[in-house]
Amino acid sequence: MSIGNSPEDERPFEDDRVEEDREEARPSIGRALQQARIAAGLTVDDVSSATRVRMNIVHAIEADDFTPCGGDVYARGHIRTLAKAVHLDPEPLLAQYGEDHGGRPAPTPAAPLFEAERIRPERRGPNWTAAMVAAIVAVIGFVGFTMFQGGDDGGEANVAEGATPSDSATPTTKTDKPADPESEPSDSAIAAAPQDKVTVRVAAADGRSWIAARDHNNRMLFDGVLKQGDSKTFQDSSKIHLVLGDAGAIDLFVNGKKIEDDFQPGAVERLTYTKGDPEAG
Numbered sequence: 001m002s003i004g005n006s007p008e009d010e011r012p013f014e015d016d017r018v019e020e021d022r023e024e025a026r027p028s029i030g031r032a033l034q035q036a037r038i039a040a041g042l043t044v045d046d047v048s049s050a051t052r053v054r055m056n057i058v059h060a061i062e063a064d065d066f067t068p069c070g071g072d073v074y075a076r077g078h079i080r081t082l083a084k085a086v087h088l089d090p091e092p093l094l095a096q097y098g099e100d101h102g103g104r105p106a107p108t109p110a111a112p113l114f115e116a117e118r119i120r121p122e123r124r125g126p127n128w129t130a131a132m133v134a135a136i137v138a139v140i141g142f143v144g145f146t147m148f149q150g151g152d153d154g155g156e157a158n159v160a161e162g163a164t165p166s167d168s169a170t171p172t173t174k175t176d177k178p179a180d181p182e183s184e185p186s187d188s189a190i191a192a193a194p195q196d197k198v199t200v201r202v203a204a205a206d207g208r209s210w211i212a213a214r215d216h217n218n219r220m221l222f223d224g225v226l227k228q229g230d231s232k233t234f235q236d237s238s239k240i241h242l243v244l245g246d247a248g249a250i251d252l253f254v255n256g257k258k259i260e261d262d263f264q265p266g267a268v269e270r271l272t273y274t275k276g277d278p279e280a281g
Contacts, residue, residue, distance in 0.1 A: 029079060029093050029100075030064035036086040037062075041268045046243060049223050050210050051081045058082065072101060087266060198275045200240045201253040203231035206265075210245035226250075242271040 048055045060068045069075035083090035204226035213221040216239035222232055234240050244250050248265030254273045
């Protein structure tokens with residue numbers, strides 16, 4: 001009679017060892033997000049600015065510490081938001097989180113810790129009082145406008161009946177006031193930009209893209225997403241810094257000249273422009 005473990009007793013240990021090797025081959029959620037962020041050329045500050053997730057939470061998630069998220073629901077929301085910001089499919093990461101933390105949790109009430117979600121305004125019924133006031137004002141304005149027009153017509157009729165043709169009675173025609181050139185922004189306004197400043201126009205021509213713009217003092221001028229067809233113009237006394245989340249979708253105009261760089265779709269570009277000829281920094 002032998003003393004010791006039988007071969008059947010040793011098999012579970014071998015299975016555990018195979019499972020551990022499999023887990024080591026797959027990167028953790030935080031490691032996968034960190035690698036994707038670095039590959040996209042983004043810093044933690046860039047990701048935090050783009051997603052409105054605090055930097056300490058981003059650092060914690062990349063270290064696989066989900067405690068600061070405030071619960072599984074918020075952790076899943078942060079994982080989804082960060083994955084999209086670094087161009088990563090969030091579904092495999094969410095499935096991996098479910099495996100590691102016991103599946104999908106039951107819904108919990110919203111909390112202010114999940115900063116990536118905006119609080120929706122409470123629905124209210126129609127404000128009938130304001131609607132009635134607006135209708136009364138519209139009626140009074142219409143009646144006054146009609147009376148004013150009628151008075152003008154009558155005055156013109158009296159002059160026509162009582163006056164004799166003469167040079168002094170010759171009616172004068174009104175000329176349209178020329179439109180203010182500053183009221184219609186166009187590429188010509190960019191071309192006429194002052195030479196003692198740098199002027200940069202960013203246009204989302206081929207799709208939506210997240211952009212960030214800072215002045216020469218590194219103050220934030222804009223941080224958000226441009227939808228296709230939208231544009232933004234920035235001006236500074238010496239220098240403009242840009243970060244383009246999807247440079248392939250962007251058309252750039254610097255000091256009145258279009259930048260003809262061959263930006264690739266989905267590429268992250270960091271650019272700096274000055275008062276001189278367009279030159280990427």
